[in-house]
Amino acid sequence: MEKNQLLVTMRPEFLRGESAYTGKILRVNLSTENMWVDEQPDSFYRKWIGGRGLILYYLMKETLPKIDPLSPDNLLIFAPGLLTGTILPGTGRHAVGAKSPLTGALASSEAGGWWGAELKRAGFDAVVIQGKSEKPVYLWIKDGLVEIRDASHLWGKTTGDCQEIIQTELEDKKIRVAQIGPAGENGVLYSAVMHDVNRAAGRSGLGAVMGSKNLKAVAVRGSFNVGLADKQLMQVTTKWITSNYKDMMGWASSYGTPGSVKPNHDVGATGIRNYQDSALVGIDQLDATSFFPLLVTGRDTCNRCPVRCKLIVSYDGEEKIDPRYGGPEYESIGGLGVLCGISDPVIVAKANELCAANGLDTISTGGTIAFAMDCVKNNLISGFDFLPVFGDGQSLLKSIHLIVERSGLGEWMAEGSLRMAQRVGKQSENYLAVARGQEFPFHDPRLKNTIxxxxxxxxxxxxxxxxxxxxxxxxxxxxxxxxxxxxxxxxxxxxxxxxxxxxxxxxxxxxxxxxxxxxxxxxxYPYEYHHMEDALNGAGGWNLxxxxxxxxxxxxxxxxxxxxxxxxxxxxxxxxxxxxxxxxxxxxxxxxxxxxxxxxxxxxxxxxxxxxxxxxxxxxxxxxxxxxxxx
Ligand code: SF4
CATH class of the missing domain: 1.10.599.10 (Aldehyde Ferredoxin Oxidoreductase Protein, subunit A, domain 3)
Known part of the structure; x- marks a missing residue:
């Protein structure tokens, strides 16, 4: 083995398909190129399950208090869960976590697609990354073999191009790629970790943490079978959801989350023009029934999900929209459209594409730009060549480019709305919509008080x-x-x-x-406790x-x-x-x-x-x- 490689032998139970966890947590120190594996007991998996539980365990155990989130001391943790990659529908997800550079608190965000299940099939329950590489690198993980590879040629690439280059150079189009775009490389504090190009672990600046480590991507491919301790028990829940998802999740299969934009707008749930207005002129254009015929060319899904709620969007007019980047979800339409006073679905879809290609969280991007628009409307900002304006689609698109490049007003916007308010001064904090420094999603707390x-x-x-x-x-x-x-x-x-x-x-x-x-x-997925009892006990062989x-x-x-x-x-x-x-x-x-x-x-x-x-x-x-x- 080379110094930058590690080969891990799998547990016999996992190889026999009798275990939903691999029992191997991959550790990578990018400063030293050391790699090793943590083997945790069954009780660890029963106590923490994986995902956010595992992320918090490692952050509490292995990071010192008050570290700089963008220093080599921070951990970046990719964590599927116990059920990720099993036969149960709805389990094609994983979590990504770290200390957040946006909030200084916890970053823990989940993404769909295939990456998490592929990591399990490649032999690992999680990847815990520390340190900082001297030069851009990516991790390549295949069936227990791990390699740190040069990524100099990938730095600066959009997510779509980066994925294609990795798949081409490793000669396998089925490789799944987690990666940052230029926004993460440039340290935008709400940059995302993107998976399969269009699935974001979006919130709290995980992309900036990955960029601070000079880690461009984690590419995975696996052929192991994620097993079960008790397949019959798991099938109780699997059969139930397979029989019922069409009735219970018809909303997701038909218009998906975009179907709720107009109804939510109409009851006052979305937040309009930075929470200043009660209705958006032209909201009907953002209704799924009107923009689907214009933009939606197909549907996409996650690992083992028959629902297919994801959109494939393309457009070939004045704005061209690349279908690789998927379509805008409810939160993206809320943030990049309604909150910025924009009702043109082509502009919103283009903005969504720019966020996916560059690796930005659409919620904080929309929230920060809307805050900037409100500051401009109230004459609180001056001295920049460009200032964004409510309702102007080109303002929105230009703002996204400036944020990614950290150029002009984009340098301020790249830090999120709370830090931007501190720079603007003039009581601009009166226009903020944040909690713990992170922008609100589009569930207006004036209507939804518990949220x-x-x-x-x-x-x-x-x-x-x-x-x-x-x-x-x-x-x-x-x-x-x-x-x-x-x-x-x-x-x-x-x-x-x-x-x-x-x-x-x-x-x-x-x-x-x-x-x-x-x-x-x-x-x-409309799972209840008893469904999860059967699924967990089927996966782990437990009696929860x-x-x-x-x-x-x-x-x-x-x-x-x-x-x-x-x-x-x-x-x-x-x-x-x-x-x-x-x-x-x-x-x-x-x-x-x-x-x-x-x-x-x-x-x-x-x-x-x-x-x-x-x-x-x-x-x-x-x-x-x-x-x-x-x-
Ligand atoms: S319902 Fe949608 S988001 Fe959930 S697993 Fe299926 S395709 Fe993915």
Whole structure:
């Protein structure tokens, strides 16, 4: 073996197809080119499952407090979950994590596609990367063989071109590539790690962490079979979802997440023109029923998913849209369209393409540009050749280019809206829509009050995925209501406010979502606790029940909280910025929002319910109950 290579022998149980985990966690030190493997016991997988659980375990164990996120000391962790790559539909996902350069808190973001399952098939449950290479490199992982390869020729390439070059030079078009684009190379603080070109682990600046390590890509190819301890048990859940997905997930197969843009806009859920307006002129053009015939040429999917909710988009007019980069999802249309006052679907799809090609998080990109547009509208910025304007599509596209290049106003925008407000001054923080320094997704906390509390509490900064979506929970047929009933709660929930009832529902649902992000499973699948019991026990050969699944989620939330405490965050950082309280004069949410006092009261009730102190720190009894004493 060369110094830059490692060959790992697989466990017999994994080779015989009797294990859903490989038992091998790949470690790479890019400073020294040392590579080795951690072999964790079965109890590790049962306790942490994988994904976010594994990411937090390694961040807490192996990083010192308050490190610079862009230093070689940070870890970059790619972590599929126990169920990734198994026969269960909806498991074609994995998590990526690090300390976030955007927030200084946790970065933990999930991506679909095929990469995570391919890594498991190549023999690894996770890749934990530390250090910094002297020159650009990429990792090549195939069936237990790992190699650090030169990536000088890939640096500066867009994601589509980089993937094609790697697949060509390794002579295999089925190689799956995780990578950064030019935005990550240039340290944009909300740059993404892209997979299969168009699937982003988008949030919190993971691309900048990867770029800081001079790591351009991780290419994987595997031929091992991800097995199961008890295939019959797993098939209970597999058969159920196979029989029911057409009825229960028809929304995803038909218009996917873009189908909810117009309905959400109409009830005041999206945030319009940086949360300043109650309606977007031309919103009908962004309705899926009108833009699908114009742009959508096909559908795409993730590993072992029959739903096929992903879009293939192409356009050959004045703007040309490259079909390699997929189509805009709900969040991308919300951020790059509605929030910036843009209703032209071609412009939104082009902006989405630019974000995927350059490796940018569409939520923070849209949020930051909309903030800049609001600053321009209020005459708070001057002295730049170019200033972006609400409703101007070319402004949006030019802003994205400037952000990627860190040029002109793009140098300010590349740092995210909170840091930009600090540079602009002039009370521009009054136009911010952030929590813990990360831009809001497009679920307006003035309508969805519990989601707002979740933004304030999230260890990653504002996030809608590990959260309780108020409007979903008001409908008795929603999967969230079915899960809450399993936990003994009456459903559905009321829409407005944050009652004790909603706080309890938030506790259960965020525990379940954190479990899903560890397993790692697509949130669109309507799985309930009993489905997950059968799937996990089938995969691991265990006897977990719903209470243990809930406890796994609680453990991960509490470890994330301990991470925040360690990094210097206090209860005062559990907060929402000004736009969460900005009341509109008209429209469906006219005059509506929580007050800061109401949010604080809800947070104090939540701390108490979680077994945390009045300052939001997990109590010793909570730490013991959740087996977190070692941290
Ligand atoms: S439903 Fe959509 S996002 Fe989820 S696994 Fe299937 S294709 Fe991927």
């Amino acid at each position: 707002g509390m979740g933004y304030a509490l999230s260890a990653t900064g504002a996030d809608h995925m590990h959260n309780l979506n108020d409007t979903f929970a008001t409908w008795d047929g929603a999967d969230v209501c079915a899960r809450l009933r399993e936990m003994g709660m009456q459903t559905p929930l009321e829409l407005w406010g944050i009652s004790d009832h909603k706080i309890l529902a938030y506790q259960y649902e965020t525990a379940f979502k954190n479990f899903l992000d560890s397993a790692v499973i697509c949130h669109f 029940d719903k209470d243990e699944i809930n406890r796994i989620g609680e453990r991960i939330i509490n470890l994330a909280r301990l991470y925040l405490v360690r990094e210097g965050f206090t209860e005062l950082d559990d907060a929402l910025s000004s736009m969460a309280y900005h009341r509109l004069d008209s429209g469906p949410i006219a005059g509506k929002s929580l007050t800061p006092l109401e949010l604080r009261e809800a947070l104090e009730k939540y701390y108490s319910a979680m077994g945390w102190s009045s300052t939001g720190v997990p109590e010793d009894t909570t730490i013991e109950r959740l087996q977190l004493v070692e941290f």
